[in-house]
Amino acid sequence: MEEESRILAEVAAAHDVVISVLQWGVMPEEAISVENRAERLNEEMLIRRIRDGEHELFYELIRPYERRVYSTAFAILRNEADAEDVAQEAILKAFKHIRQFRAEARFSTWLIQITVNEARMRRRKEHVEIMQPIVDHQDDEGNYVPRDFADWREIPSETLERSEVRQKLAEALASLGQKYREVFVLRDMQHLSIEETAKTLGVSTASVKTRLLRARLMLRDLLAPGLGGSWSSKLSFAKGTKPW
């Protein structure tokens, strides 16, 4: 209980800072981290109360992460039905094991780690790789040489709202080999640090860096000719004629 009131006081103090920042209209650099801190303390308290039996607070705890869990599972499994099932399993597992969550880690990172394990197990169970990776014949060691030097300077801000662009991005990602896809998903889509990515996947930070470089360059090769040129001009022509 003492612990709880300490956390409450810290949350309140952090919120005060955020509020005063908002009122005065200044946004010093620390403000963002203060907000994160408030969030984290709030999360800490939620977890404590869930452990103490207020299970329904679990919904509140995971709400901000539901989509992330799903998209991580989808990026690894490349299939909506499997991704949904794995996302449910992972979140359920997090609930069952909430007592084992250690506060040194971020809850979101822990949750993503469980999701990756769950997704990997699902893949192992299914044995066969349904879609063969297109660009996985290179080894980690060799240098990757970009194949295309198309200029791709600007992204129109509405690009992602176009479902066909999202479709292209999904296809490009799906065509990468598993080890590149996993690293890219954790690092560039889920914004884990290099260390967290390494820990989640059970590989060294050096391999994370090598695979990440390759994944990014391969994706650029796959997307730059289209998004930098033909697709975007076609898209701007189609603008206004589609509901999205």
Added chain:
Amino acid sequence: MVVTCEQVWHELSNYLDGEVSPEVRVAMDEHLRGCQKCSAVLDGTRNVIGLYGEDRMFEPPQGFSQRLHKRLEENMPRQRGTAFGWMVAVAAALLIVGSFEIGDSSAFVGPQLRSEHAQPGTGVPPEMMVVVAEDGKLFHAGAGCPLLHDKAHLRTMTTSEARREGYTPCVRCMKQYLNESAGLEKDDDDDGEFASSASVGK
């Protein structure tokens, strides 16, 4: 320091992540100013990171959240509020002990043990989260275990998953579970943690 196009491509990712030395950064900046090819690759790679980093990339299907909450609801214990919190905790503790032996009686038909000297460790809860090192033979209660040498290549999983992959319990940090007979009735419910407190009495 002068860098070539190949060197720029090789360090591009680290450059974007701020993982290159100031010296390399200056050399790369210098190269990028004069090289159209490399700056096209850099811009494109930056765009890739920006696009995929958006939260909207993979939208869950319609009704995802509702189905998830329904599934959670089905798996939550019935008690609500803090009043019963301690009872639930006691029940959970007892039931975890009760379910210790399930791991070995269930579906895993003798995996190849990674270590010849391994002890089966019949008392380890099958759903407990443990860590393993890729090249190790043992699973551990936490990354802090002194017998865990390769701390750079850790994975987290449940004990039953670890067993399936051939890992065995660490004699140091999992000691409390080894050769321990729980002395309680076995509970058929794999999710013993969630059973109602009514079963505490049995």
